[in-house]
Amino acid sequence: xxxxxxxxxxxxEHMRSLPLNEFESMPWAEGPSLSERxxxxxxxxxxxxxxxxxxxxxxxxYRVIPSTTNSGDILMNHVSVNFDRTGxxxxxxxxxxxxxxxxxxxxxxxxxxxxxxxxxxxxxxxxLLEDSARALAGMLREDKVNAVILTPV
Amino acid sequence: xxxxxALWVPFELGRPLGAPDEPAFQRRVLTEALSLLVSxxxxxxxxxxxxxxxxxxxxxxxxxxxxxxxxxxxxEDEGPVVxxxxxxxxxxxxxxxxxxxxxxxxxxxxxxxxxxxxxxxVSFLDDEPMERPDNAKPTVQxxxxxxxxxxxxxxxxxxxxxxxxxxxxxxxxxxxxxxxxRILLELRAxxxxxxxxxxxxxxxxxxxxxxQGG
Numbered sequence: 001x002x003x004x005x006x007x008x009x010x011x012x013e014h015m016r017s018l019p020l021n022e023f024e025s026m027p028w029a030e031g032p033s034l035s036e037r038x039x040x041x042x043x044x045x046x047x048x049x050x051x052x053x054x055x056x057x058x059x060x061x062y063r064v065i066p067s068t069t070n071s072g073d074i075l076m077n078h079v080s081v082n083f084d085r086t087g088x089x090x091x092x093x094x095x096x097x098x099x100x101x102x103x104x105x106x107x108x109x110x111x112x113x114x115x116x117x118x119x120x121x122x123x124x125x126x127x128l129l130e131d132s133a134r135a136l137a138g139m140l141r142e143d144k145v146n147a148v149i150l151t152p153v
Numbered sequence: 154x155x156x157x158x159a160l161w162v163p164f165e166l167g168r169p170l171g172a173p174d175e176p177a178f179q180r181r182v183l184t185e186a187l188s189l190l191v192s193x194x195x196x197x198x199x200x201x202x203x204x205x206x207x208x209x210x211x212x213x214x215x216x217x218x219x220x221x222x223x224x225x226x227x228x229e230d231e232g233p234v235v236x237x238x239x240x241x242x243x244x245x246x247x248x249x250x251x252x253x254x255x256x257x258x259x260x261x262x263x264x265x266x267x268x269x270x271x272x273x274x275v276s277f278l279d280d281e282p283m284e285r286p287d288n289a290k291p292t293v294q295x296x297x298x299x300x301x302x303x304x305x306x307x308x309x310x311x312x313x314x315x316x317x318x319x320x321x322x323x324x325x326x327x328x329x330x331x332x333x334x335r336i337l338l339e340l341r342a343x344x345x346x347x348x349x350x351x352x353x354x355x356x357x358x359x360x361x362x363x364x365q366g367g
Binding site for chain 2: 008010011021023029030031034037039045054056072076079080081084088091095103147150151152153
């Protein structure tokens with residue numbers, strides 16, 4: 001998230017008008033050290049695989065991105081135009097830091113990298129994503145994931 | 154969202170890891186974020202990452218200019234399709250240079266070539282737009298996907314050469330220095346004044362960035 005003063009005025013107004021969702025609970029949890037963590041990426045960058053259906057307006061579903069995916073097969077089809085895409089054109093890791101995670105696993109800084117990662121399309125009201133998020137949590141558990149890095153776009 | 158552990162970063166939207174092709178910096182960001190997992194100071198941990206990302210900021214003026222030389226604009230009689238096709242053809246070798254340098258492209262969302270995506274979008278300037286190439290997709294989705302591909306094609310071709318540039322500069326180039334930008338602004342005005350509510354929404358909300366007056 002950028003500094004508010006870095007946005008143009010109309011974008012600042014838009015940001016300030018967004019509702020802040022209420023949550024009934026606070027999911028605090030503690031776990032093993034970083035070197036024992038199996039890490040997955042969950043992003044809201046609107047990423048999909050080449051050939052898959054693109055995200056539509058208000059999409060509440062998600063796409064699965066296997067760890068082995070060639071970066072050339074990852075497309076971005078977020079509906080918003082109010083963020084930079086040139087960084088992602090140059091380097092997939094700017095929103096999907098898969099190469100960095102693999103390096104950290106190779107160096108022993110984290111335990112391992114999950115087999116599967118996930119992308120939502122971040123222009124959707126988060127309240128509509130709950131069913132998908134719960135389904136995704138089950139898939140993360142099946143993949144033995146015990147740490148998730150969320151990269152918001 | 155109310156993530157129990159969050160690292161606030163000062164980077165521009167679309168760049169949560171900071172800067173492209175800066176693996177050491179990206180890893181610092183990632184390490185600081187993942188390090189929050191071992192904190193026992195709940196129920197909420199919010200830390201700040203205060204260092205700016207390497208390279209130009211979004212609004213910086215770096216002096217970047219697009220190196221592509223476009224053909225002279227066609228006469229009024231020839232219409233917007235001729236202007237767009239000439240521009241897309243002029244960008245083709247630069248797009249190929251981008252593919253060679255980056256080894257990948259973000260074009261491919263719509264299933265249309267850039268020429269077909271442009272032709273489809275421009276047809277909305279007429280009273281009878283072209284039929285959708287894939288009738289299973291709603292019109293508004295086809296329109297959005299064509300736009301995504303056209304933008305990616307221009308952006309990749311225009312920035313095929315490595316070098317310093319800010320994201321605002323490449324946006325301004327597209328919207329103010331290309332025939333595609335001028336035609337899309339004309340199209341946006343037409344769709345905003347039209348009766349199709351979904352296309353009105355697309356024209357109002359997801360064509361023109363707020364930094365360019367959207």
